[in-house]
Amino acid sequence: MLGKALLSASVSAPPAAYVEDVFSTYLYTGNGSTQTITNGIDLAGEGGLVWFKRRDATGNSTLTDTANNGRLFTDLTNALNTNALVSSFNADGFSLNTASTPNQSASNYASWTFRKAPKFFDVVTYTGNGVAGRTVAHNLGSVPGFVIVKRLDSSSTWRCWHRSLPSANNVIHLNETGAYETNSAIWNSTAPTSTHFTVGTNANVNASGGTYVAYLFAHDAGGFGDAGTDSVVSCGSFTTNGSGVATVNLGWEPQWVMIKRASSPLGLFVDSWNIIDNMRGLTVDSAAYLAANSSGAEGGATTVWSITNTGFKYAFGGDASATYIYIAIRRGPMKTPEDATKVFAAQATRAASNGTTSANMFTSNFPIDMYIQGMRSGVNSSQVIDRVRGGSIYFAGTANTNAEFTGYNARFDDMDGVSATTTGGATSDICGWMFRRAPGFFDVVAYTGTGSARTVSHNLGVAPELMIVKRRNSTSGWVVYSFTIGETKGLFLNGTNAEFAASNIWNDTAPTSSVFTVGTSAASNASGQNYIAYLFASCPGVSKVGSYTGTGTTLNIDCGFTAGARFVLIKRTDSTGDWYVWDTARGIIAGNDPYLLLNSTAAEVTNTDYIDPLSSGFQISSTAPAAINASGGSFIYLAVA
Numbered sequence: 320m321l322g323k324a325l326l327s328a329s330v331s332a333p334p335a336a337y338v339e340d341v342f343s344t345y346l347y348t349g350n351g352s353t354q355t356i357t358n359g360i361d362l363a364g365e366g367g368l369v370w371f372k373r374r375d376a377t378g379n380s381t382l383t384d385t386a387n388n389g390r391l392f393t394d395l396t397n398a399l400n401t402n403a404l405v406s407s408f409n410a411d412g413f414s415l416n417t418a419s420t421p422n423q424s425a426s427n428y429a430s431w432t433f434r435k436a437p438k439f440f441d442v443v444t445y446t447g448n449g450v451a452g453r454t455v456a457h458n459l460g461s462v463p464g465f466v467i468v469k470r471l472d473s474s475s476t477w478r479c480w481h482r483s484l485p486s487a488n489n490v491i492h493l494n495e496t497g498a499y500e501t502n503s504a505i506w507n508s509t510a511p512t513s514t515h516f517t518v519g520t521n522a523n524v525n526a527s528g529g530t531y532v533a534y535l536f537a538h539d540a541g542g543f544g545d546a547g548t549d550s551v552v553s554c555g556s557f558t559t560n561g562s563g564v565a566t567v568n569l570g571w572e573p574q575w576v577m578i579k580r581a582s583s584p585l586g587l588f589v590d591s592w593n594i595i596d597n598m599r600g601l602t603v604d605s606a607a608y609l610a611a612n613s614s615g616a617e618g619g620a621t622t623v624w625s626i627t628n629t630g631f632k633y634a635f636g637g638d639a640s641a642t643y644i645y646i647a648i649r650r651g652p653m654k655t656p657e658d659a660t661k662v663f664a665a666q667a668t669r670a671a672s673n674g675t676t677s678a679n680m681f682t683s684n685f686p687i688d689m690y691i692q693g694m695r696s697g698v699n700s701s702q703v704i705d706r707v708r709g710g711s712i713y714f715a716g717t718a719n720t721n722a723e724f725t726g727y728n729a730r731f732d733d734m735d736g737v738s739a740t741t742t743g744g745a746t747s748d749i750c751g752w753m754f755r756r757a758p759g760f761f762d763v764v765a766y767t768g769t770g771s772a773r774t775v776s777h778n779l780g781v782a783p784e785l786m787i788v789k790r791r792n793s794t795s796g797w798v799v800y801s802f803t804i805g806e807t808k809g810l811f812l813n814g815t816n817a818e819f820a821a822s823n824i825w826n827d828t829a830p831t832s833s834v835f836t837v838g839t840s841a842a843s844n845a846s847g848q849n850y851i852a853y854l855f856a857s858c859p860g861v862s863k864v865g866s867y868t869g870t871g872t873t874l875n876i877d878c879g880f881t882a883g884a885r886f887v888l889i890k891r892t893d894s895t896g897d898w899y900v901w902d903t904a905r906g907i908i909a910g911n912d913p914y915l916l917l918n919s920t921a922a923e924v925t926n927t928d929y930i931d932p933l934s935s936g937f938q939i940s941s942t943a944p945a946a947i948n949a950s951g952g953s954f955i956y957l958a959v960a
Contacts, residue, residue, distance in 0.1 A: 336543050338551040339651035341367075341434040344575060344598040345412075346374075346732050351424030353406065355414040360432045362408035367434040368442055368534060369405065369413055371420075372609045374599070374617040375427040380610070381420065385435075386444045387532060390420075391469055393493050393592075393611045399471040429599060429609065429617075431575065433534075437461070438542030439552055441535045444471075447518075449527030452507050454515040457535050463511045464538025464554025465646050467493055468523070471530040475523045478505055480516070481644045482538060483556035484581065491581065491644070494612050496590035498583050511535075536646055544653055551649040556581065556642060563638035567645070569630040572778055574650035576601070576631055577611065578624070582641045588618065589635055597650065598686065598732055601626050602709040603765035626707070628764050629776050655759040655780070659861040659960040661685055662755040665886060665904035669749040679736035681751035686734055688756040689763055689853065691717075693900070693915045696748040697922030701900075701915065706731045707763045708791070708851060710739075717898075717917045718813050720794045750905060750915075752886060759858040763851065765791075770846030772826040774834040783830045783854040784864035785957055787812055790842060791849040798824050798842045801955045803866035804892050805829070806836075813918055815895040830854075855957055863936065863958045866892075871941070871950035878936030878958045883907070886959040887930060887937050888917075893953040896946035899929070907932055 343358035360367065366385040372378065379392040383404040390400035407414045415422045433440045437460035445455045466480040477493035484491065484499050487510040491499040507519035518525040538554040541547065557565040575596040584590040591610035600607040605620040625632045633643065656662045664683035681690060689705035700718030704710060710729035715721055728739045754761050758780035766775045777783065786800040797812035806829040809821030826838035837844040857863045863878035878884060885903040890896060898917035905913045909932060913925045929943040936958055939948045
């Protein structure tokens, strides 16, 4: 027994799985030649499916999988086209053939990659036998929530089973806009199990000698995250109210959703199998859509769909008491970052615009969720733009109380930064600080106020240590929470104020790993008003939210880093003081270090030496003023490695 116990203890647990390991939305421009897409998904070793759709013009919705490596079109009934779309499935993505569809020169495409993984997704091929009750084994390891079957050797309708349809006799067609139907010959009146699914005698799913492929999606099966208990895919339904509105609570924020009206069609775009995702513009206010059953180009941002931090919303006037089905995939990354360069970047000057959206004005080498645009020459204060609100919506300055504006031309649909057709000012006038949402580091939450004390869910995974909240649709100050001064006090990002009593802002309640609390203050929770919150936490080796007491002499701030801080924000809390920002892109050196003030429209100051490099964090200089290093003064900071 002892020997068996020791043997059991020596067997390591399987590695944790995260949604970023199994799913990716990757946007790219065709080049008419060979092209390799590196999205971090292991298709060579694990297998899976890649789904393509042209965005800027008509083009078939095209699938290729590692079991067949041909082409299937979800908007058509065609048999498998054996002309290979992909030249290789790689350990970190795939490579496209020369000038293949979809790789036409200068055309814009979306690709969605689904890796085979237990409790997420599976690809199964089989040969039909024409016998009712034929079972087909799968490796999903859980009961599927959604199954798609397509015949490969001849034309056929795409047949789909969804767990939310009324019975196992129901079927709905991926290539059509119609409502679900009843046909016992498709699934043989039998729901799938955790090991197999069943087909009947219908030739679309089980003709004798016919060849088929099936794509299976799990439903709320767990298996992911640090503890292996988090779900990353959900297959459900919703019914609209009398005003055509529904709010879906998934318990997490989605990054990709496919939605289909299961009720009788309206004869409108909402009848389609519409795909929305956060790379193409799924925001808190609207979403751009592509239809799986159509060759049409991308539909512009519509307010029919919008995202929440726990799910999504649907609102279409006149669509009362309608039933929809959906497949939703959780937003990533889920893994706590270990490398700060994967979640933060700074750029000292804006790249020049070339008149198109193909050139980044700021390059991060990761998809960004928020950037702060610093105005180095003054005139305006730092502007704030984020993915959750969308690239056309921005705060014109952290130094003022203005409501958000619309009309900005930033685009977040770049895999490595943010682009725009034009931006004001010379390239040297503007710097950028870019952040990616990640557990334990940074999160962005949009919410609507109620006027009564309430909690707001977040996805940071740990208790926020620094929170910045701004009212969106009306003038209001930027209110700041810092764990170092506590939940009974607050600060204004747009001012020099010392800490002040703020019981009605945070309701005297510290945030937790799942929610933060707001009180009755109009700055954080006016009834019917919209808000955005930026949440930061200390992430080992990546970021540090902390405090220090000034000495008036040289002071080392240990953040637990190994190569120093690349970004430093400092504010005095016991007395008045500005919000100072430094970064290594502009220079944190053993000499003069340029800084900007978030609470001011003043130009960048370049002739002072207030901080210096320190491998474990940063160093406060003895020459720093009282606003940074007054003896006995209290200070808070945010540093990123």
